[in-house]
Amino acid sequence: xxxxxxxxxxxxxxxxxxxxxxxxxxxxxxxxxxxxxxxxxxxxxxxxxxxxxxxxxxxxxxxxxxxxxxxxxxxxxxxxxxxxxxxxxxxxxxxxxxxxxxxxxxxxxxxxxxxxxxxxxxxxxxxxxxxxxxxxxxxxxxxxxxxxxxxxxxxxxxxxxxxxxxxxxxxxxxxxxxxxxxxxxxxxxxxxxxxxxxxxxxxxxxxxxxxxxxxxxxxxxxxxxx
Amino acid sequence: xxxxxxxxxxxxxxxxxxxxxxxxxxxxxxxxxxxxxxxxxxxxxxxxxxxxxxxxxxxxxxxxxxxxxxxxxxxxxxxxxxxxxxxxxxxxxxxxxxxxxxxxxxxxxxxxxxxxxxxxxxxxxxxxxxxxxxxxxxxxxxxxxxxxxxxxxxxxxxxxxxxxxxxxxxxxxxxxxxxxxxxxxxxxxxxxxxxxxxxxxxxxxxxxxxxxxxxxxxxxxxxxxxxxxxxxxxxxxxxxxxxxxxxxxxxxxxxxxxxxxxxxxxxxxxxxxxxxxxxxxxxxxxxxxxxxxxxxxxxxxxxxxxxxxxxxxxxxxxxxxxxxxxxxxxxxxxxxxxxxxxxxxxxxxxxxxxxxxxxxxxxxxxxxxxxxxxxxxxxxxxxxxxxxxxxxxxxxxxxxxxxxxxxxxx
Numbered sequence: 001x002x003x004x005x006x007x008x009x010x011x012x013x014x015x016x017x018x019x020x021x022x023x024x025x026x027x028x029x030x031x032x033x034x035x036x037x038x039x040x041x042x043x044x045x046x047x048x049x050x051x052x053x054x055x056x057x058x059x060x061x062x063x064x065x066x067x068x069x070x071x072x073x074x075x076x077x078x079x080x081x082x083x084x085x086x087x088x089x090x091x092x093x094x095x096x097x098x099x100x101x102x103x104x105x106x107x108x109x110x111x112x113x114x115x116x117x118x119x120x121x122x123x124x125x126x127x128x129x130x131x132x133x134x135x136x137x138x139x140x141x142x143x144x145x146x147x148x149x150x151x152x153x154x155x156x157x158x159x160x161x162x163x164x165x166x167x168x169x170x171x172x173x174x175x176x177x178x179x180x181x182x183x184x185x186x187x188x189x190x191x192x193x194x195x196x197x198x199x200x201x202x203x204x205x206x207x208x209x210x211x212x213x214x215x216x217x218x219x220x221x222x223x224x225x226x
Numbered sequence: 227x228x229x230x231x232x233x234x235x236x237x238x239x240x241x242x243x244x245x246x247x248x249x250x251x252x253x254x255x256x257x258x259x260x261x262x263x264x265x266x267x268x269x270x271x272x273x274x275x276x277x278x279x280x281x282x283x284x285x286x287x288x289x290x291x292x293x294x295x296x297x298x299x300x301x302x303x304x305x306x307x308x309x310x311x312x313x314x315x316x317x318x319x320x321x322x323x324x325x326x327x328x329x330x331x332x333x334x335x336x337x338x339x340x341x342x343x344x345x346x347x348x349x350x351x352x353x354x355x356x357x358x359x360x361x362x363x364x365x366x367x368x369x370x371x372x373x374x375x376x377x378x379x380x381x382x383x384x385x386x387x388x389x390x391x392x393x394x395x396x397x398x399x400x401x402x403x404x405x406x407x408x409x410x411x412x413x414x415x416x417x418x419x420x421x422x423x424x425x426x427x428x429x430x431x432x433x434x435x436x437x438x439x440x441x442x443x444x445x446x447x448x449x450x451x452x453x454x455x456x457x458x459x460x461x462x463x464x465x466x467x468x469x470x471x472x473x474x475x476x477x478x479x480x481x482x483x484x485x486x487x488x489x490x491x492x493x494x495x496x497x498x499x500x501x502x503x504x505x506x507x508x509x510x511x512x513x514x515x516x517x518x519x520x521x522x523x524x525x526x527x528x529x530x531x532x533x534x535x536x537x538x539x540x541x542x543x544x545x546x547x548x549x550x551x552x553x554x555x556x557x558x559x560x561x562x563x564x565x566x567x568x569x570x571x572x573x574x575x576x577x578x579x580x581x582x583x584x585x586x587x588x589x590x591x592x593x594x595x596x597x598x599x600x601x602x603x604x605x606x607x608x609x610x611x612x613x614x615x616x617x618x619x620x621x622x623x624x625x626x627x628x629x630x631x632x633x634x635x636x
Contacts, residue, residue, distance in 0.1 A: 054549070100238075109551050
């Protein structure tokens with residue numbers, strides 16, 4: 001069963017009189033437990049694809065099925081619920097809230113899922129232990145290194161046990177050692193059966209995936225199996 | 227996301243910008259304190275005046291000569307300074323004509339110098355009848371009041387107010403002493419119990435009461451013997467006040483042979499006196515309260531302004547929360563709770579400041595400040611309402627932010 005399936009997905013942005021076709025008919029699917037990298041130069045539509053995959057935006061045309069549900073016609077509120085339950089995000093800029101400790105950052109998706117505080121804390125700490133930060137649960141992001149911050153972000157992506165982990169340039173702001181760290185974490189998560197989509201422009205990062213999808217000018221250019 | 231979490235998140239956001247939140251609350255705080263104090267001052271002044279007018283006596287109607295109309299000013303009677311007479315007073319006390327009138331006391335007043343030995347004191351001398359004591363709801367401190375016998379024989383006896391006694395007989399024991407009024411010697415037969423000061427200029431405790439007949443012959447020689455300056459009418463009960471008013475009005479109109487449009491007398495009730503006396507206070511209260519209300523409005527605009535800045539500043543946070551599953555309504559609630567917490571906290575602190583002011587101010591202003599529980603609760607509710615209102619637009623903006631736009635802002 002495929003975790004996600006895109007069928008002829010198009011996305012057109014219009015600003016004023018100018019219409020930009022960011023995606024011009026993308027069809028692809030990712031199976032459960034797969035580790036897929038999406039590569040492409042800037043302006044290829046890679047980011048737009050990532051937004052649609054992450055349910056942060058809806059396609060202009062075409063359908064997007066996530067875990068058997070068509071999400072392309074959903075309302076904002078329904079999309080919020082899908083993001084909360086089915087997708088774990090890892091961003092390039094970490095996007096941690098600086099005023100909150102590591103575990104409070106990790107529990108955020110569970111807050112919006114409506115779980116009780118003690119359950120949230122237990123699960124957040126378990127997720128932080130999983131990424132090797134069991135001794136840093138009360139540290140604030142500012143007290144952690146870039147690699148550690150990104151590991152907190154990965155823990156946050158894991159904590160709600162989503163069907164899909166979506167990483168947008170997760171190593172873009174990291175040095176090579178932290179990059180290796182985060183990639184080995186993804187490899188570990190993949191080994192434990194999670195579906196991972198990694199968006200990157202670095203070929204060596206993409207190599208960690210089982211399969212690489214190359215995007216250019218809003219179309220799938222090439223699929224390379226590792 | 228449940229209510230407690232929303233509240234916790236909002237409080238964290240407020241705490242993380244301590245100085246800004248404090249300054250924002252200050253606007254609401256000052257506004258609420260100002261409203262509470264101005265309204266409290268106004269109510270305090272009104273209740274003070276009402277309490278003093280109520281001291282005049284219960285169920286009282288006050289008949290005075292002359293009549294004020296909007297077109298002709300004060301209308302006097304034909305050929306005399308006072309249109310009311312002792313005969314009017316005795317007609318009013320007739321049970322057949324006016325069954326709802328319990329008792330009547332006609333008074334004439336004159337400002338006179340009272341002399342005891344070498345000391346003298348200027349006060350109001352009132353000539354009246356024995357039932358003045360009941361009608362005006364006064365009691366005696368010592369001695370007796372003037373009697374019917376005093377009245378019939380026009381005896382030179384006087385009953386003094388407590389303050390007058392304090393001035394003329396500093397060593398006390400006034401009953402039995404002699405006081406000279408307008409060249410005549412009067413024997414002090416009684417002293418009235420003190421009731422408190424009516425206003426800064428006149429006192430109900432500074433007066434001398436003499437029999438009506440004695441007043442006409444010895445005190446105020448130039449006044450017509452039978453004319454009186456005020457007739458106090460006591461109704462049988464509070465519910466009979468309106469009936470008593472109509473009976474007195476009809477009777478006096480008939481006796482004076484005039485129509486109601488040409489009336490040469492006025493009848494005022496305690497209620498109408500209170501209304502007149504407090505109307506200026508009420509106007510001033512509304513005016514000051516309006517100014518205070520404007521400061522509250524400015525405070526509310528301050529909250530809105532800060533919330534808008536806050537939304538702009540936290541675009542990334544909002545985007546992240548949305549990406550992690552915050553629904554638009556959860557985001558809206560968070561900002562609404564934040565704004566209303568600022569408003570409510572400012573309101574509570576403002577209420578505190580107002581209460582402190584209500585305790586401290588009377589020492590400086592010599593004016594009572596009344597803070598009713600209703601006004602206190604109302605103030606906090608209003609502050610909360612201002613917070614909510616000020617939060618609606620910024621919260622709506624935060625809720626409408628598209629997560630991608632919010633996250634892209636790097």
